[in-house]
């Protein structure tokens with residue numbers, strides 16, 4: 092395989108808001124605007140940002156649960172839009188998803204064993220003995236006892252249910268798992284257990300993660316690199332270490348300043364973020380963050396800043412902190 096495991100190029104997703112046929116300029120939600128990134132084998136790329144900034148839309152585009160308005164997604168070098176139904180099924184073996192709420196994403200009428208072996212049974216018929224052996228092996232991988240296979244989702248705790256959905260995602264030995272707010276519904280102590288489980292699984296199996304969360308504390312725990320999104324765009328993409336030690340984009344800085352996690356040193360000039368997230372139907376002109384930004388200049392109101400490489404290798408979209416003319 093040449094190039095990265097997953098490559099996302101200039102993804103755009105607009106949702107039309109049925110404005111009627113007489114409306115010449117129909118309203119659209121600009122959910123994702125020109126998003127590009129790549130993920131290497133065995134790596135965890137986190138996507139973080141406030142609610143509504145487009146994280147779940149990116150996840151759905153990666154899984155081809157929705158078609159992009161523009162741009163493309165390459166999985167192991169292949170454009171997923173070019174896959175026919177059969178090849179897409181195979182592609183889905185390589186890329187699996189874990190959702191926020193395991194209760195609504197698990198079939199309540201199936202036992203845990205049936206749930207986690209179902210993806211494999213879509214490809215090959217298993218004897219009862221083989222199915223139970225596979226279920227036991229997968230349950231063990233996620234730290235659950237084999238007896239759990241006979242239980243229904245309603246008989247499991249929230250943490251156990253999320254472990255079952257991770258086991259299901261692992262059943263086809265994927266190269267990458269897209270986890271959208273996968274621990275957000277869990278208690279803090281259970282969250283930490285699930286994050287540690289995911290990191291152990293990554294070490295053992297070399298699986299990559301796109302880990303989506305609105306929670307910076309969670310991201311800091313699990314991420315290798317972090318993409319910060321604001322109103323549909325990536326505004327900063329950096330190694331986890333660099334991002335938390337020294338946020339460059341004023342939005343990243345404000346997010347970290349506002350985060351409750353006490354265990355990282357705060358940027359000295361950080362001010363808490365003010366104002367509301369603007370609407371993605373009519374985003375502000377220029378840099379979408381400018382109405383809330385303490386550093387905004389005239390240029391920020393007019394021109395969309397490009398993601399610009401900084402000397403330490405991170406990418407930042409900010410006219411003030413990462414002026415394009417001074418880039419490396």
Ligand code: ADP
Nearest residue numbers: 106120122141142143144145146147148149371
């Ligand atoms: P996040 O996961 O970061 O909270 P989403 O990707 O769910 O954000 O949503 C991004 C934007 O797109 C929001 O403004 C949301 O209301 C809008 N949106 C998401 N799905 C749809 C849809 N199916 N139709 C119209 N608008 C949508």
Ligand code: MG
Nearest residue numbers: 146147148272
């Ligand atoms: Mg979401």
